[in-house]
Amino acid sequence: MTSLTTLLEQQTVIVCVGAGGVGKTTTAAALALEAARRGRRVCVVTIDPARRLSDAMGFDPDRAIGNEPQQIDFAAKGELWAVMLDTSTTFDALIRTYAPSEEQAQNILANDFFRNIADSMSGAHEYMAMEKLYELHNDERFDLVVVDTPPTSNAIDFLEAPDRITSFLDHRLYKILVTPTGGLARVVNFAAQGFLRTVARIVSASVVDDAIEFFATFDGMEEGFRGRAVAVHDLLIADDTAFVLVTVPRNDTVDDAATFIKTLADADIAVDAIVVNRVHPSFGSERLDGLGDGPLAPFITVLHDSQTVAVGQDTVLATLTNEVPAGAVVKIPFLDTDVHDLDGLASLAQWLTPEGKP
Amino acid sequence: MDPARFFAASRVLIVAGKGGVGKSTMSAALARTAARAGMSTMLVRLTPGGPISRLFAAPELTGLDQTLHAGGGPSGDADVRGRLVTPDEALTQYLADHGLARITRRLMSTGAIDVVTTAAPGIRDLLVLGRVKAFEASRTADLIVLDAPAAGHAVSFLQSPTGLRSAVGAGPIATQADDVLEMLADPERCRVMLVTLAEETPVNEVIETAFALEEEIGVALGPVIVNGLVPVPEGLANDFDTLVAASKAKISAADIANLRDAAAFRLKWAARQNEQVVRLSQSLPLSQLHTPYVFTTEPGPAELETLSNALSPGIDALSEGDA
Numbered sequence: 001m002t003s004l005t006t007l008l009e010q011q012t013v014i015v016c017v018g019a020g021g022v023g024k025t026t027t028a029a030a031l032a033l034e035a036a037r038r039g040r041r042v043c044v045v046t047i048d049p050a051r052r053l054s055d056a057m058g059f060d061p062d063r064a065i066g067n068e069p070q071q072i073d074f075a076a077k078g079e080l081w082a083v084m085l086d087t088s089t090t091f092d093a094l095i096r097t098y099a100p101s102e103e104q105a106q107n108i109l110a111n112d113f114f115r116n117i118a119d120s121m122s123g124a125h126e127y128m129a130m131e132k133l134y135e136l137h138n139d140e141r142f143d144l145v146v147v148d149t150p151p152t153s154n155a156i157d158f159l160e161a162p163d164r165i166t167s168f169l170d171h172r173l174y175k176i177l178v179t180p181t182g183g184l185a186r187v188v189n190f191a192a193q194g195f196l197r198t199v200a201r202i203v204s205a206s207v208v209d210d211a212i213e214f215f216a217t218f219d220g221m222e223e224g225f226r227g228r229a230v231a232v233h234d235l236l237i238a239d240d241t242a243f244v245l246v247t248v249p250r251n252d253t254v255d256d257a258a259t260f261i262k263t264l265a266d267a268d269i270a271v272d273a274i275v276v277n278r279v280h281p282s283f284g285s286e287r288l289d290g291l292g293d294g295p296l297a298p299f300i301t302v303l304h305d306s307q308t309v310a311v312g313q314d315t316v317l318a319t320l321t322n323e324v325p326a327g328a329v330v331k332i333p334f335l336d337t338d339v340h341d342l343d344g345l346a347s348l349a350q351w352l353t354p355e356g357k358p
Numbered sequence: 359m360d361p362a363r364f365f366a367a368s369r370v371l372i373v374a375g376k377g378g379v380g381k382s383t384m385s386a387a388l389a390r391t392a393a394r395a396g397m398s399t400m401l402v403r404l405t406p407g408g409p410i411s412r413l414f415a416a417p418e419l420t421g422l423d424q425t426l427h428a429g430g431g432p433s434g435d436a437d438v439r440g441r442l443v444t445p446d447e448a449l450t451q452y453l454a455d456h457g458l459a460r461i462t463r464r465l466m467s468t469g470a471i472d473v474v475t476t477a478a479p480g481i482r483d484l485l486v487l488g489r490v491k492a493f494e495a496s497r498t499a500d501l502i503v504l505d506a507p508a509a510g511h512a513v514s515f516l517q518s519p520t521g522l523r524s525a526v527g528a529g530p531i532a533t534q535a536d537d538v539l540e541m542l543a544d545p546e547r548c549r550v551m552l553v554t555l556a557e558e559t560p561v562n563e564v565i566e567t568a569f570a571l572e573e574e575i576g577v578a579l580g581p582v583i584v585n586g587l588v589p590v591p592e593g594l595a596n597d598f599d600t601l602v603a604a605s606k607a608k609i610s611a612a613d614i615a616n617l618r619d620a621a622a623f624r625l626k627w628a629a630r631q632n633e634q635v636v637r638l639s640q641s642l643p644l645s646q647l648h649t650p651y652v653f654t655t656e657p658g659p660a661e662l663e664t665l666s667n668a669l670s671p672g673i674d675a676l677s678e679g680d681a
Contacts, residue, residue, distance in 0.1 A: 019377060019378070020377035021379070021560075112525075116477065168472055195470075198458065199470060202474060203477055203481070203526050204526040204527045204528070204529055204531070210477065251655045251656060252408075281623060283619050294607070296617070297591075298621075299594065302591060302594060302621050302624045303616055306623065306624070308653045312655035335627060
């Protein structure tokens with residue numbers, strides 16, 4: 001039994017990490033499907049799935065707009081649910097949870113500075129993916145949550161994003177700028193005023209006003225946000241949370257993956273399994289040089305190229321596979337999987353858990 | 359079309375594409391091809407690392423100009439230079455240019471800079487584009503090749519001036535945004551070249567990105583580069599078993615199987631790619647440049663020349679309207 005199979009049967013959270021363009025979203029969906037086949041009630045959080053994948057899962061984009069899980073029509077012992085992450089809506093819901101009144105929540109949600117944070121601040125995607133994960137983990141409908149993470153070159157982003165954004169929301173600059181007591185923001189500190197005017201010269205006064213108003217309205221909510229960020233972090237480092245690294249056997253991608261593993265290890269998180277997509281076949285290589293220039297020459301060239309790729313990718317992958325226990329690496333062959341529908345996803349799942357049916 | 363004319367058509371070439379399609383490698387190959395056509399070229403990258411230094415066998419790019427490939431000599435090649443322009447550097451430079459060097463440190467140390475960049479999202483992207491515009495204005499090179507952020511981000515990157523223009527009202531940032539918008543809208547100053555692989559998802563994304571760039575930003579699009587096309591050597595489609603039967607060479611049964619399997623795999627791979635190339639040309643009315651799959655995990659100067667050599671005939675074959 002591969003360790004990936006064990007993870008699918010025993011963990012309560014699986015986080016798929018990796019660079020962009022390595023097939024992470026599809027891999028997360030296939031893992032979720034396989035766990036459902038094995039009898040678990042699974043929810044997969046996808047991030048910007050390619051249209052083909054959402055079609056394959058029978059995902060209705062109109063119904064997904066509510067940011068709520070929808071059940072996928074799929075004959076399994078367990079259940080398969082999916083939700084498409086909507087960063088903005090998730091952030092709004094979090095504000096509603098921690099605002100002391102609906103009025104205060106409305107003020108924050110309508111603030112332009114807050115909209116910038118929720119829509120485009122760097123790390124907001126990662127933060128909300130982890131937030132959604134936490135929410136679904138505590139949802140009694142599910143035994144397992146599989147989460148796809150936003151493509152990032154830095155593994156630590158989604159670990160640090162909740163804390164980083166929470167610190168930003170509780171900004172000490174704001175405390176320098178406004179009175180601690182006055183209801184709406186009043187700039188009192190004269191030295192700060194000069195500074196603020198300079199900032200306003202760069203980005204215009206109305207933008208600065210929006211920012212100050214936001215911090216004033218948010219004041220008092222930071223404790224709730226901090227508590228939540230700690231809870232999310234605890235969930236990520238919990239024993240029944242597994243990390244699956246998805247990669248392709250390319251030099252630069254594997255370098256990134258090795259850095260991922262190291263960064264996660266520094267945060268006391270072990271990568272439990274590695275999925276290598278797009279692995280080229282090895283056809284074996286004998287001494288064929290003697291065959292020369294005849295009509296077989298193009299065939300020899302092609303076999304030679306294939307071996308160059310196969311040997312090269314093994315060398316590249318060796319740096320990764322040494323980092324995890326034997327059996328924790330699953331290789332998915334290039335060209336043999338084509339996910340057009342649920343059946344395609346199911347056949348990909350069989351590559352992930354090659355010992356076959358449960 | 360003569361490569362010299364192709365590369366002279368605009369002074370800035372923005373190279374964009376999804377992660378993993380070889381966008382940075384193609385930026386390098388385009389820069390090298392332009393230099394071979396006699397145009398001095400500056401390659402601008404926005405994040406440290408990437409394949410560029412390996413491809414030119416040069417040190418890593420820094421914030422200072424460096425020569426990646428020296429021109430001169432009988433070939434008539436021009437120089438390829440390279441430099442890194444990070445968003446942080448662009449911001450610091452901008453503040454210094456506007457007499458605000460004094461407060462830069464305070465902005466950074468209080469964290470106020472995060473408030474500024476959140477209040478005006480896209481400001482870093484705009485300032486990077488502003489730096490590129492400044493290189494263009496000073497004619498620091500005949501051609502500037504910008505290795506843009508990965509697609510998806512490419513659209514928001516190029517949208518930054520439009521977004522900021524409406525957010526900040528009047529002021530120096532608005533002026534900067536106007537200047538950059540002017541550059542983006544002028545096909546004689548700036549073009550975008552998209553890079554993709556001949557695979558389903560990258561092709562879908564490049565089509566979406568192309569329409570978004572044209573409709574939302576109005577920037578001119580050059581040909582699409584389809585990278586990583588696997589070659590089918592002449593004769594590979596011949597019937598292998600007949601050839602083996604006719605061959606006098608002694609080949610083991612295992613080798614026969616290996617040769618047959620490798621050829622079948624190659625033909626299947628090429629056929630899959632060809633379907634996507636056809637689909638791309640049907641869905642996107644842009645001409646295509648094709649570059650080959652490189653059978654190595656460590657591409658270096660030799661592979662850069664291979665890719666550049668592959669670009670040249672494609673450019674030669676373009677008609678006037680395609681550029």
